[in-house]
Amino acid sequence: MIRFDNVGVRYGIGEEVLQDLTFRLEPGSFQFLTGQSGAGKTSLLRLLFLSLQPTRGLIEVFGRDSSALEPGELPAVRRRIGIVFQDFRLLDHLTLYENVALPLRVRGQEERTYRRDVIDLLKWVGLKDCIDAHPSILSGGEQQRAAVARALIDQPELLLADEPTGNLDPVLARRLLRLFIELNRSGTSVVIATHDHTLMEQFDARRMILDQGHLHIHE
Amino acid sequence: MSDTADVPGADQPVDPDMHLMRERKLAPIVPTASIASSALTLVIAIMTYLASLTLGAVTIIGDTARGWQSDIAREITIQVRPVEGVDLAQSVLEASRIAEGFEGVTGVTVIGEEVMKDLLEPWLGSGLDLEELPVPQLLTVAIDDDDPPDLETLRRKLIENVAGASMDDHRAWLDRLVAMAQTTVVAGFLIFLLMMASTVLTVIFATRGAMSGNAHIIEVLHFVGAERRFIAGEFQHHFMMLGLRGSAAGGVLALLTFVVFAIWIWWRGNDPSAEQAATFFGSFSMSLTGYIGTILLIFAIAALTAVTSRFTVLRFLGTLDRNSDEIEG
Ligand SMILES: Nc1ncnc2c1ncn2[C@@H]1O[C@H](COP(=O)(O)OP(=O)(O)OP(=O)(O)O)[C@@H](O)[C@H]1O
Ligand SMILES: [Mg+2]
Helix, strand or coil: EEEEEEEEECCCCCEEEEEEEEEEEECCEEEEECCCCCCCCHHHHHHHHHCCCCCCCEEEECCCEHHCCCCCHHHHHCCCCCCCCCCCCCCCCCCCCHHHHHHHCCCCCCCCHHHHHHHHHHHCCCCCCHHCHHHHHHHHHHHHHHHHHHHHHHCEEEEECCCCCCCCCHHHHHHHHHHHHHHCCCCCCCCCCECHHHHHHCCCCCEEECCCCEEEEEE | CCCCCCCCCCCCCCCCHHHHHCCCCCCCCCCCCCCCHHHHHHHHHHHHHHHEEEHHHHHHHCCCCCCCCHHHHHHHHHEEECCCCCHHHHHHHHHHHHHHHCEEEEEECCCCCCHHHHHHHHCCCCCCCHHHCCCEEEEEEEECCCCCCCCHHHHHHHHHCCCEEEEEHHHHHHHHHHHHHHHHHHHHHHHHHHHHHHHHHHHHHHHHHHHHCCHHHHHHHHHHHCCHHHHHHHHHHHHHHHHHHHHHHHHHHHHHHHHHHHHHHHCCCCCHHHHHHHHHHHHCCCCHHHHHHHHHHHHHHHHHHHHHHHHHHHHHHHCCCCHHHHCCC
């Protein structure tokens, strides 16, 4: 599904932040991506999301060489990938309902066709009572769950989550992890960037560990 | 779909969350109310008002200058001076006959004694007897604008056949007026161009300023998989409406200004000073060109706002998805 071959990234003229990344993400796989703060987790997720171009190496996404993609083809690829940003990136002038529905709305879908899905998903992540609230008045954990809901609404083939449990208490974190596992069972590949060890101990999955720019994989 | 939350059916279980399923009116993707967008509307309104006023003033000046030219060119004057031993009345009759028979002349009027008296009164006082004075006789000759007579031949004929006759086609005056009118029109047009340039620049920069607060929205739309066309379209539509609101307000206000001004001039129509002003500036009313131009300006400025926002979005989208060193390099 995704293949990295000898990928390296540097920002500006600095050191390479990521070096010699060679791995595959298989359809239906589940992996934790871990490493110290600043190790490059977010950078690797951005590579996977095609919002960062590698300085060298080859990235193949859904069978296509990413460097050969036209800018006009990116939206179509993005629609197959759901992403939860570390800083959520919810839009403050929209309600939670509208934020979560946004990916469907920009694809031109009618509101009534997705109303039930959006509300069910918001209920599932425990945000039933703030459906019509604006993100700015919500707690960090609530915003985080809304961001997860937005990433899931269009049933992506690959889910990328950057510290999705960073602002959650252990109970909610476990609940969210169960959601990800369930999602994975239904066929979605999942990559969760985290440095929460208790979270990783709850589920036996592939671990991708970033250390000083290099990637070590524990199957 | 209607809200059925408070209509419990007898045999079906009531869903406590039914009210959540109600229809929602979605907020626009581009936020409507912001300080930046009100400021943009205001700036556009002011610039449109000023540009429309300039346009109106330039068309009035242009029309007036053209009016001067044609009014003066439509008439020539023949003067017959009294000459010793020649009957003045006979000469006037002869001059009138020559002029009337000339091709391109539509009418000849001999300026009568009463009119002459009125004309001379301010200088010579009332109660004067024209018989006693060697006052020349004047004839005004109306000419056909579309087929003007050959003035040089007419002049030669008059001088040859009528003693004491001379002809004034106001050429010297006319040339000076034409030069002045042309200068005024060119100056007015340059002022209008400057005004338009500053309007365009102001609108572009104000639009870009109002857009800068929207970068995060563009980014999020991009990351949730929106097409470039979709994002650009949302912003373009939003900014076109903002621009149209501003430019329509400014343009309509400018049109009202001209209408009020024209009414005021008309209302003071009997006042001698107003009459004098009207001689020089026409009726002060803007021609159709001015009104049409202002309406075109309203739409052009709205379109400019929309296009600017579109290009700003597309340029910003172009900078996303790049490695930082590509942006720097
Ligand atoms: N846009 C950028 N420009 C320049 N340097 C960057 C940029 N983004 C990240 N970096 C650098 O790249 C390195 C890796 O950053 P990254 O955000 O990928 O780490 P991370 O593993 O996600 O950290 P954290 O756990 O704190 O989120 C850091 O040293 C950071 O300073
Ligand atoms: Mg990070």
